[in-house]
Amino acid sequence: MQFHNTLDFAKQLDKEDILANFRNEFHLLYKNGKPIIYLCGNSLGLQPKNVKAAIDQELKDWAELGVEGHFEGKNPWMYYHHFLKEKAARIVGAKTDEVVIMNNLTANLHLMMVSFYRPTKKRYKILMEGSAFPSDQYAMETQARFHGFNPDDAIIELVPRNGEYTIRTEDIVVKINEHKDDLAIVMMGGVNYYTGQFFDLKAITDAAHAVGATVGFDCAHAAGNIDLKLHDWNVDFAVWCTYKYLNSGPGGTSGVFVHERHGNNPDLIRFAGWWGHDESKRFLMEKGFKPMQGAAGWQLSNAQIFPLAIHNASLELFDKAGIENLRAKSKKLTAFLEFVLSDFKDYLTIITPTNPDERGCQLSIIVKNEGKKLFDYLTQNNVLPDWREPDVIRMSPVPMYNSFEDVFQIGQVIKSYFNK
């Protein structure tokens, strides 16, 4: 598509956008009565307006029914996680029972590692991307130690080639093959939080399986951003948080995907709790853990109704919009931002891949020597991207609530900065 850097053109794209009205379903931000262009949906998504009623419903049932709410509530708490799984499965391309919503991301990552990182003396290495999100680094480091390995030896980090910012798929595959005899698991981000690179999850999964390793992805930056196909790609497990692109509130709940070939294997080692136990027998309080089929068999505790209520409300909007439609708009919106930023080529470098199939809706920008200054200028002028040490400004035009006009205006603010 041929873009033009004009307000009229941006407005025309908004007019043609079938998702344009979803913006009205969110609490957009204002400062001194002026709208803020929010570009932090990759960090904390905006609040959907339908969330309040969803929480109020559960507060009401709790107030009026007490413990009876588990069975008598409008949405009986006993079965609450079931109300989310179909919608969540559509987001990540899974079968319904391959998904469960529970806990928080890093806790779930550890739970999955218990089942899928089963190192032996010979096959014990973990392959991950270098400079992964710190929580993932700490999780892998302590997982290696937990099994008695030295993390410096057990963890293999993928790094870009000299002079490049992102990691080539071919290099990942080569690394997997180099370690064909000692690789236990590949555990990477689906989309890297820093560069915005979307990895080729299918190619990575195929390569890892071919050498006998398991594969899990942290989809914190991929869920709700990319139209994932976790089942078809044959991924072993995935985890994600719900407060970034999935707009489910600070510290919100998390999602887990377990491929059905594992989910239906009751003998797979796991750490268990009563909520993962056969639902029909849960209240018999019997000895002997018998897991539910599917990802639900990894649940520990009774469902956190309030975070789940928020997430359920948010997922309703994703269902209405459709993840394919969101992805289609996202590609166009991000490409438009890339086009608008191309006016400032002399000052800034975009380190996110240019291929729309290798990124979601984030562009990571390095500004020579004055990244922090530009960042501060943007925030003072009602544009809210985020800053990630050491030197990157991340901008995420989110298809659910950002507009093409937003993107045009970002360009205008940057222009006024460099023309100062």
Ligand SMILES: *Cc1c(COP(=O)(O)O)cnc(C)c1O
């Ligand atoms: C956001 C993010 C986290 C955060 O983990 P929490 O357990 O939700 O605090 C972890 N890993 C990645 C890759 C992330 O992007």
